[in-house]
Amino acid sequence: MIIFERLVILGVGLMGGSLALAAKQAGAVKTVVGWSRTDATLQAALASGVIDEAQSDLSLALAAADCVVVATPTILAESVMQQALEQVPATTAVTDVASVKGNIAKSLTQAFGSIPTNAILGHPIAGSERSGVAAAQADLYQHHRVILINQTSNGQATDARLLSKVGQLWQAVGAHVSEMSIADHDRILALTSHLPHFLAYAIVAQLTAEDESLDVFNFAAGGLRDFTRIASSEPRMWREILLANKSELNHALDGFERHVSHLRSLLAADDGQGLEDIFTDVRRSRNDFVASLAARIDQDKL
């Protein structure tokens, strides 16, 4: 079923390219138009069939679009989204895939007074350590969560018809759609993603500093490899994400430090039972989380 006639992808990398590929395979779109600042990217996307038309001029790319997906790097997303919203009619959905929503909401509010109701802010919780259009894969979003924002900055509801159609597009590519407010999105992602990345970077920084005298990495094993996997994430991208969600990340860090402090006080008091009780609750929570994740996504990666 055709959901959008003319889907315009602004920034044809891993995220945008994968959505284009999957939407075409699902028959959810008639034509996919790609725009990029880099001509080589557009040519590669065209050659590999990720997009049907390539446009290096933004205005030409946006003409006659009924859905625009901003999939540029985080740092460009604010201005590209603003330009798109200035140029398309209010009946055209403009959505995005960025990991933080508060900063985009803020810049759109500054530009337009409030977030336009056809701005359907989105965040597919999926990714890969690879990047670029060559890494695009039609199943990237299969079984993954996509969060769509259902309120503008002043609490007004976003355009219900466009919100529903963008949701249908994501469902067509296999994703599970949830709707929530900007504040809840940024709070949840700070806890589940931004804080863990920040901490993983911090601990590897510490180990690196100690490594010269103690050769610590030489005695580390699989537990540390898994614990620090996210510290191999792309530095430029994560610098941008963490700064974009700075306020919620700080809030999450404060909460984390309170939990560390509590555990340290149990340790200082030799309160083994207190520690064990928390560890037991934690293990139960974490095992429940992993079981439900496996039921959703990747059974073989426990």
Add this chain to the structure above:
Amino acid sequence: MIIFERLVILGVGLMGGSLALAAKQAGAVKTVVGWSRTDATLQAALASGVIDEAQSDLSLALAAADCVVVATPTILAESVMQQALEQVPATTAVTDVASVKGNIAKSLTQAFGSIPTNAILGHPIAGSERSGVAAAQADLYQHHRVILINQTSNGQATDARLLSKVGQLWQAVGAHVSEMSIADHDRILALTSHLPHFLAYAIVAQLTAEDESLDVFNFAAGGLRDFTRIASSEPRMWREILLANKSELNHALDGFERHVSHLRSLLAADDGQGLEDIFTDVRRSRNDFVASLAARIDQDKL
């Protein structure tokens, strides 16, 4: 080649059972004697061929041993090791597999004035989320590091012949042996293992506390699953390990908090370049660590 005639395993669980199995398969021991407080464990170990003789009386188990391996839970290791050292001659090696060495060293020093030179403290850096003799596997130590302590508490060298023979036993079961001091061992393990476990428990405790209102786990993905894998570790065992290495863990936590604090100050100052520089160094360190780990152990688990 027979390294020990009569290897006595005190505590026949995952660690002791795996060493017994592997040593027998490698032809490195003539007879393996198992001792346990639990009769069912001994019968299971005997039935599955992990041990050749079962003894529920410690003195009878120790008779004529030329190597004694203490492989009980951490909380019992100190007293069992002390009893073994009281009963065997100085020509018999008494070694162990516990994750922390400082606490054992301290209790032996209290009991004997200094650590007896035939006490060859050891720590194979290997394990499994499973436990008990039924989980024993001959390849548990294959390609893993084993740290042997080469100094007693007053800086005296441990018995060179016994240190060498215990090292040979570990090499026979496929492990890579390194020698170091008690202080270096406990400092390294605090950084590479105890601190990560402590932090993983802390972050899952925080997420669990927030989960009721925000449903956070429902929006978490593979990154968090890997980051928190070690928070599913056995609560009783980790309570004991963390308390046993409390002083070095506190030191590691202080260092970690300094790194967190530095990253937070860069975040507060919007110093994107400063963050990116650290993340870039961190990614390089972490990737080097993972590559060398893969070259050593499990190629398929990157």
